[in-house]
Amino acid sequence: MTPWPISIAAAVASFLLLLVVFELIRSRRLSERYALLWLVTGVVLLALSLWRGGLNTIAGWFGVATYPPAILGAVGALFILVVLLHYSTVISRLSDQNTILAQRLALLEGQLRERQE
């Protein structure tokens, strides 16, 4: 079974994550579009830390029944990986759009200069 202090610490940490994400959305520093993945991460980690029996069962499937919290770490790492991959796609899109905007701006400035001359 997972030691109680780990369960409590993990539950508190995931709850804090949810709270921080909520406050960031509320104060409009994080848009809902990018918050959903963080919320899913927080909810899954919170569920796994509170549902100690379930964590035990899952640990059994993966042969780490001697130390179930390893599953918490693995699930947390998996979600961080997904969030990072998501951000890579977002950054790629942003940089493409940024290039298009720079090109459009340069073309517009060119047109404006030619008209003024």
Next chain:
Amino acid sequence: MTDVVEATPAPRADLVARLRELRRLAIVPALDEEATVGSVIDEIRSFDPDFEIAVIDDGSTDRTSAVAASRAVHVIRLPFNVGIGGAVQTGYRYAFENGFDLAVQVDGDGQHDPAELPKILRPVLDDEADLVVGSRFAGHDAYRSTAVRRVGIRIFASVVSAVVGQRITDATSGFRAANARGIALFAADYPHDYPEVEATVMCVKNGLRLEEVPVAMRERSGGRSSITTLRSIYYMAKVLLAIFVGLFRRYNVPPEEEKRR
């Protein structure tokens, strides 16, 4: 099943006169709608030839912009796809910056019938509402849609009704009319993807008067719906989250945008 066809009554003469005094803009968001955007423009003009029309081309890869430009309307071509929310807000910004008194939203896919415009214009012209939403469900209209989508629309309708304290039957409708106050609000702040539901809530939270009127809508005659089955889950989650978090906000419009108004 027999369709009940409601005859569109002739607009009241005083309303027509009042409409003529206003600078009015039709915002037509379009993404790959070359097949339909032309007839949408023609129909708006046959309703009222003096309606200025702004087609917002949200990064189409077809001839949407060319078709619109050939009909001598304002064509605003976004450099890449910014999503329906960003496209519609571009229209409201255009209306705000050019001093329009009245704006209507008519989708470029032809599902909104410009002949129904008098219904959504009346409450604005009578100064009863700042934003009017044309609802498919408020009346007895037999609007055909997939069962899943109808359930989604119903869920949003009850959530929005509870939040705004007013009976709403179709918060997802994009067939809308707004007066200068509505234009100013949406120019300053408009939700990003899947914006209609949030915009409805936003309007009431900012103290604007909202009214819903029954309208008949058509089957989509071209293009594709922006909502696929897989995306609808994301859609529901995102919009419900936005409404939930919005309940804990004191002001919906960010302070720096508020100053601009």
